[in-house]
Amino acid sequence: MQRGIEFLGCDYAIMGGAMSWVSERNLVSAISNAGGFGVIACGAMTPDLLDTEIAETKKRTSRPFGVNLITMHPQLSELIDTCVKHDVGHIVLAGGLPPGWAIDKIKESGAKLMAFAPALALAKKLMRSKVDVLVIEGMEAGGHIGPVSTSVLAQEILPHVASDMPVFIAGGIGRGEAIAAYLEMGAVGVQLGTRFVCAEESIAHANFKKAFIRASARDAVLSIQIDPRLPVIPVRALKNAEVERFAAKQREVADLLDKGSIEMAEAQLQIEHYWAGALRRAVIDGDIESGSVMAGQSVGMVKKEEPVADIIAELVDEAAAALESRG
Template sequence: VIIAGGLPPRDAITRLKQANGKVICFAVTANMAYNLIRQGVDALIVEGHEAGGHVGPVATSVLAQEIIPAAGEVPVFVAGGIGSGRMMLQYLLMGASGIQMGTRFATAAESPAHPRFKEALIKASAKDALTTAQFDPRIPVIPVRAIVNESTRDFNTLQLGLVAQLERDSITPREAGMKLEEFWIGGLRKAAIEGDVETGSIMAGQSVGLVKSVLTIREILDEFMTEAETEADRIVKILAG
């Protein structure tokens, strides 16, 4: 069972493990990771700010340095901004059990994403994948990283309207937050499945600039392994003097 979107409800991990489940949780801060380890999580996915979709506040490289040494026997998988075998190797050398990638595999030939969605990712650069802003601290907004398009402006307009409703006491902060989440859920489907890359949400990580073409999953994995092996040889030569 993989749990994302914050800390799981109280006793959720214990109950899942009692049912013979294996539990993997996302962690976007060190404190969240430590909390999950104390609760008995079987593995962690450490996701940094460079990732696509909903993101946390801390860079992937910093999270990895904080969490991997403190995780003990708990396997740690690193996610966010990974777009090459060289970077994959660096995290493995730090002690990670593996990595997770979303943006790269979203463009794979086997991916069910719409061809126009894949094309938008291939054309984008890292600077195009920006996170959303929070206009009012009363509205619980989790930043979302996506390629800037009309949906980005629509989100800002929606948020401003919700702030105005808050001022009139015609909506609660929780209700406002839910409306924002509904916006992103529908927006992602519109772009990734229906192919509307103008008004849909093109969620992608900053590694999107490293995606140059549609490849099969096997080709992506082969490319990563070749890059990792080349990087490993380079590091060995440096250490050998």
């Protein structure tokens, strides 16, 4: 983990997953203050909103933290400028293969760039593009995910990449024993989202947290793609009435495509804004029936509300004990 610690500049190479509406100033600063590495979820924020969020996070911690930006955001360039203005040391590009100009812009600013690699071929392409760190995230994760499990991706990618660049593992990690296993395979650290949702410092609504505490792994299900012409990235969330409503939304957007009313890029953006609104209803308003309760399959390991520092300490102790037991 030392390699990951040196890259992030924190005590433990445990990154907080970027969860829209949840990974904001309070949780991000708490993770960094506890020795981990908090990451702001920019999501659909405007540059002005991100500017405020970074400034407010800096008021709450002097430790390093990062910002996660979505590649399809129409103001990606301005969002990068906002990060550069605040001397954000680490920028994560998510939601698709990063455009070359964005990679160049971030690298030229001096910030360290992290990107998601959903397959070995893309991992090698990102390496050639001079990305600093890869994140391998499997389908067990919450929110937008790919089709392959974390354990399979780790086996496919780590042996070919880990010696050349640092790799973090994400998706379905809920205990320290799993962290230890991925470190032994060559990863330098991990990223967790679901375990931090019920932290005391998380602003998620009490209803949202209760849903997590009551849920089991099998309750975190995938959204279904209705129209094959509409490339919708699957979302993992706790099953509720919202899942059916999303199917209706897809049909509505597909109909607009048929009529030529919108282009494909706009169609994808509409889907993204839909999820952002549905997630806000659940996280902020506490509407866990008509809102989207995005959760990873590790949700079954979330048993109570507790401080971030206790969650990180438990994960580190479990990982250390697992490694010691193996000599």
